[in-house]
Amino acid sequence: MxxxxxxxxxxxxxxxxxxxxxxxxxxxxxxxxxxxxxxxxxxxxxxxxxxxxxxxxxxxxxxxxxxxxxxxxxxxxxxxxxxxxxxxxxxxxxxxxxxxxxxxxxxxxxxxxxxxxxxxxxxxxxxxxxxxxxxxxxxxxxxxxxxxxxxxxxxxxxxxxxxxxxxxxxxxxxxxxxxxxxxxxxxxxxxxxxxxxxxxxxxxxxxxxxxxxxxxxxxxxxxxxxxxxxxxxxxxxxxxxxxxxxVGLKSDYVEVISCPTCARTACDVQGIANRVEELVKNIRIPLKIAVMGCTVNGVGEGKQADIGIAGGKNKSILFENGNVIETVENDFIFERLALLIDKKIKEKRQ
Ligand code: SF4
Known part of the structure; x- marks a missing residue:
């Protein structure tokens, strides 16, 4: 030292x-x-x-x-x-x-x-x-x-x-x-x-x-x-x-992980990830949110996050602590995710 x-x-x-x-x-x-x-x-x-x-x-x-x-x-x-x-x-x-x-x-x-x-x-x-x-x-x-x-x-x-x-x-x-x-x-x-x-x-x-x-x-x-x-x-x-x-030396922030998108992508990953990042940019608590484009790989990879979504054809999957909790119409993914983020932040602050 x-x-x-x-x-x-x-x-x-x-x-x-x-x-x-x-x-x-x-x-x-x-x-x-x-x-x-x-x-x-x-x-x-x-x-x-x-x-x-x-x-x-x-x-x-x-x-x-x-x-x-x-x-x-x-x-x-x-x-x-x-x-x-x-x-x-x-x-x-x-x-x-x-x-x-x-x-x-x-x-x-x-x-x-x-x-x-x-x-x-x-x-x-x-x-x-x-x-x-x-x-x-x-x-x-x-x-x-x-x-x-x-x-x-x-x-x-x-x-x-x-x-x-x-x-x-x-x-x-x-x-x-x-x-x-x-x-x-x-x-x-x-x-x-x-x-x-x-x-x-x-x-x-x-x-x-x-x-x-x-x-x-x-x-x-x-x-x-x-x-x-x-x-x-x-x-x-x-x-x-x-x-x-x-490098893992600072954890007082909300990390947004999102997939690079590919031919399987079924929702607007880039748009949702950008909006989520903007939403949480000043929050100083450790939280990991996944925005993944499909259920094929997205669910498995996103499970390491606290909460997240995996895109589907018309409806996407919302998950929390690795468990699927709901399916959401693709038009309302961000709004539903924002509510879940708010709930998680309140829980972590308690
Ligand atoms: S999570 Fe799905 S959509 Fe995103 S890059 Fe991986 S396979 Fe493609």
């Missing part, structure tokens, strides 16, 4: 539930816009939010943002150690730095001292472009080189007596990212922030993130995650939760 750190009051690692993060994409110095975006992120289930701090104005804006933000705030720092220090002094709940672009060791030490004074953790976030020359010469431009680069920074911060760390090693490419994290998880027990960096627009970015993050989570690796998409930050959070659900 990894060590546990706290970002304000949210634990990362040590067996705590895996948290979902995102980043604002409005100027940090625009406090009103930042807080509005943070509120939207919170409403879709974001646990921790990160903000870029490129200049002094942004660092000073953190004071008001952290005072009012409903989520813990991470200051993302590149190149300028002074921004890290100012962020720590202005209420940031965590710093994200890449020590290799912060400058020499004395500057890194000043950042560490500021984090110690503020009592906040640091994420060492290494990426492919910042691997030291000697490590590239030794290991090539490989995931191992990046993991070793991260460990080198860990050793530096430990030499300053700082252990309140989270690590990330995001490589360009899904396979390399997974390999880098697997390596890191074998050799250290700091909590890991996982994700596939610059995954792209949703069409491929979601697939890359699902494979990379999903593979790691199925290995038991990862304590907090961010899905990086060229999209609205809220969608990163929604997608992060979907990945957690798909």
């Amino acid at each position: 990894t060590k546990q750190i706290l970002v304000k009051d949210i634990p990362i690692g040590g067996g705590a539930p895996i948290t979902v993060q995102s980043m604002t994409n409005v100027p940090t110095k625009d406090v009103t816009a930042c807080l509005a975006q943070i509120e939207r992120l919170k409403n879709v289930g974001c646990d921790i939010v990160r903000l870029s701090v490129p200049d002094r104005e942004s660092a000073f804006a953190l004071r008001e943002i952290t005072d009012q933000s409903p989520l813990p705030v991470v200051a993302d720092i590149h190149n300028d150690y002074k921004m890290a220090i100012l962020s720590a002094e202005n209420g940031a709940h965590k710093l994200r730095i890449n020590p290799s672009n912060i400058g020499n060791q004395s500057k890194v030490r000043l950042v560490v001292d500021a984090a110690k004074d503020a009592g906040i953790p640091i994420r060492i976030g290494v990426n492919g472009g910042s691997i030291e020359k000697d490590l590239v010469e030794k290991y090539g431009y490989t995931p191992k080189a990046m993991a070793e680069s991260c460990l080198k920074s860990v050793a530096l911060l430990e030499s300053f007596g700082f252990y309140d760390l989270v690590l990330s090693v995001k490589f360009a490419g899904v396979a390399q990212t997974v390999e880098a994290y697997r390596y890191l998880s074998r050799v250290c027990d700091y909590p890991l922030h996982i994700g596939v960096t610059e995954a792209g627009t949703p069409s491929m970015g979601e697939v890359k993130s699902a494979i990379g993050i999903g593979a790691l989570l199925l290995d038991g690796i990862g304590d907090t995650l961010r899905v990086s998409l060229t999209d609205k930050p809220e969608n990163e959070v929604i997608y992060g939760h979907r990945i957690l659900r798909a």
Whole structure:
């Protein structure tokens, strides 16, 4: 098990539930816009939010943002150690730095001292472009080189007596990212922030993130995650939760399983499944609903669900806990299913 750190009051690692993060994409110095975006992120289930701090104005804006933000705030720092220090002094709940672009060791030490004074953790976030020359010469431009680069920074911060760390090693490419994290998880027990960096627009970015993050989570690796998409930050959070659900790490939702349809399909599977999904999208209880297109395979496969339907020629079968309870005219499947869903939800809430 990894060590546990706290970002304000949210634990990362040590067996705590895996948290979902995102980043604002409005100027940090625009406090009103930042807080509005943070509120939207919170409403879709974001646990921790990160903000870029490129200049002094942004660092000073953190004071008001952290005072009012409903989520813990991470200051993302590149190149300028002074921004890290100012962020720590202005209420940031965590710093994200890449020590290799912060400058020499004395500057890194000043950042560490500021984090110690503020009592906040640091994420060492290494990426492919910042691997030291000697490590590239030794290991090539490989995931191992990046993991070793991260460990080198860990050793530096430990030499300053700082252990309140989270690590990330995001490589360009899904396979390399997974390999880098697997390596890191074998050799250290700091909590890991996982994700596939610059995954792209949703069409491929979601697939890359699902494979990379999903593979790691199925290995038991990862304590907090961010899905990086060229999209609205809220969608990163929604997608992060979907990945957690798909790998079985989150069960507080209604899962709709539906068949892919084929020549046997006897009812409007796609229309009904879409309407059911819309109906239950905000329900936070574990429930499984099956929408299957025929009775040949549908009943058997759908029986693993709490409730469901299997389409017939004019009438379809409604089942509950694996037992057929009724046949319904095809025109009224959704309405009847909706009543049953309502009953099930009430039962589960009791
Ligand atoms: S459940 Fe029936 S209709 Fe749906 S894909 Fe399977 S065989 Fe086809």
